[in-house]
Amino acid sequence: MPKLKIKPGVSPFPMPVAIVGALVNDRPNFMTVAWFNRLNGNPPIWGLAIGKKAYTLEGIRANKTFSINIPNVNLIDKADYCGIVSGRDVDKSKLFKVFYGDLESVPMIEECPLSLECRVFDIIELPRTTLVLAEILAAYTEEQYLSEGKLDIEKINPFVFSQPDNKYWVVGTMVADAFSIGKALK
Amino acid sequence: MPKLKIKPGVSPFPMPVAIVGALVNDRPNFMTVAWFNRLNGNPPIWGLAIGKKAYTLEGIRANKTFSINIPNVNLIDKADYCGIVSGRDVDKSKLFKVFYGDLESVPMIEECPLSLECRVFDIIELPRTTLVLAEILAAYTEEQYLSEGKLDIEKINPFVFSQPDNKYWVVGTMVADAFSIGKALK
Numbered sequence: 322m323p324k325l326k327i328k329p330g331v332s333p334f335p336m337p338v339a340i341v342g343a344l345v346n347d348r349p350n351f352m353t354v355a356w357f358n359r360l361n362g363n364p365p366i367w368g369l370a371i372g373k374k375a376y377t378l379e380g381i382r383a384n385k386t387f388s389i390n391i392p393n394v395n396l397i398d399k400a401d402y403c404g405i406v407s408g409r410d411v412d413k414s415k416l417f418k419v420f421y422g423d424l425e426s427v428p429m430i431e432e433c434p435l436s437l438e439c440r441v442f443d444i445i446e447l448p449r450t451t452l453v454l455a456e457i458l459a460a461y462t463e464e465q466y467l468s469e470g471k472l473d474i475e476k477i478n479p480f481v482f483s484q485p486d487n488k489y490w491v492v493g494t495m496v497a498d499a500f501s502i503g504k505a506l507k
Numbered sequence: 508m509p510k511l512k513i514k515p516g517v518s519p520f521p522m523p524v525a526i527v528g529a530l531v532n533d534r535p536n537f538m539t540v541a542w543f544n545r546l547n548g549n550p551p552i553w554g555l556a557i558g559k560k561a562y563t564l565e566g567i568r569a570n571k572t573f574s575i576n577i578p579n580v581n582l583i584d585k586a587d588y589c590g591i592v593s594g595r596d597v598d599k600s601k602l603f604k605v606f607y608g609d610l611e612s613v614p615m616i617e618e619c620p621l622s623l624e625c626r627v628f629d630i631i632e633l634p635r636t637t638l639v640l641a642e643i644l645a646a647y648t649e650e651q652y653l654s655e656g657k658l659d660i661e662k663i664n665p666f667v668f669s670q671p672d673n674k675y676w677v678v679g680t681m682v683a684d685a686f687s688i689g690k691a692l693k
Binding site: 322323324325326327328329330331332333334335336337338339355356357358359360361362363364365366367368370391394397398399400401402403404405406416420422431435436437438443445447448449450452454457458459460461462463464465467471472473474477479480481482483485486487488489490491492493494495496497498499500501502503504505506507 | 542
């Protein structure tokens with residue numbers, strides 16, 4: 322089939338979804354992000370692109386700490402809500418049960434299968450977003466999300482986001498083992 | 508349920524998968540990455556974390572150009588292979604049908620539903636990886652992956668990668684419209 326050259330501003334791949342938590346003006350606030358990923362293994366560093374005007378970003382800049390929470394499909398409406406409304410206009414502090422780990426400045430979401438306590442590793446200004454590099458200090462989960470002591474993505478039951486259609490999807494069938502199926506081509 | 512504090516080096520969320528293409532010592536080479544995402548909308552900038560010793564990274568540093576190719580499930584074995592073997596040891600230049608767009612220095616994969624021509628926007632050194640920020644110059648696809656002129660994730664049929672179990676999964680059922688389902692909570 323012939324290739325079509327299309328506009329470069331596309332991102333048609335499944336993106337993970339997380340809810341970022343931070344204290345802003347002494348109140349927990351939450352915003353949803355999809356432009357993020359892990360970037361370094363040891364120490365664990367993740368990168369998150371956040372709109373420069375985001376209210377949550379004020380808290381991240383002020384405290385240098387925040388949380389990343391991975392929601393499951395039961396939280397899809399609240400996660401979407403946190404991506405629609407700003408903490409500047411609406412008090413989102415009561416939307417979830419909030420818990421704290423080692424740091425008083427890091428509100429985390431009890432309903433989420435996984436919550437990460439983060440400290441700012443670096444902040445990089447991009448043209449229209451701010452790339453926050455976060456060192457993960459601790460992770461919090463529950464026994465129900467583990468299999469043989471390890472986090473189990475099927476039990477976590479996360480969802481992904483796609484553009485440009487702006488849809489959420491569950492994770493489907495497991496189709497292959499990574500670092501394994503390709504060995505047949507050696 | 509009580510929260511358990513676990514080791515912070517976890518990443519149990521569905522990660523997208525891409526195959527990076529670059530000329531290294533004048534030969535196309537391909538490597539698979541999962542630690543990447545879009546980071547800025549306009550201009551379109553993506554960030555990819557690549558192991559510092561990766562052979563492909565030599566080509567990216569030398570040419571300042573490379574490609575990002577989104578594979579579908581039909582390419583899962585080749586994508587996995589590109590994440591297992593290094594171009595230092597194996598010639599991967601014949602693994603795919605290679606095509607070129609505007610830039611002679613950017614080999615792209617014909618079999619992939621989407622290929623992006625990229626120029627290095629910035630390079631940031633992290634402790635064990637190199638974060639390559641890429642400006643997307645052009646995107647190439649085929650008619651069969653479009654619906655009403657827009658890329659259609661169901662037609663693209665990509666897959667995601669999970670850790671720590673190291674599995675690949677297809678994208679499952681569409682469960683909600685983003686920027687929509689959350690409005691009910693307003």
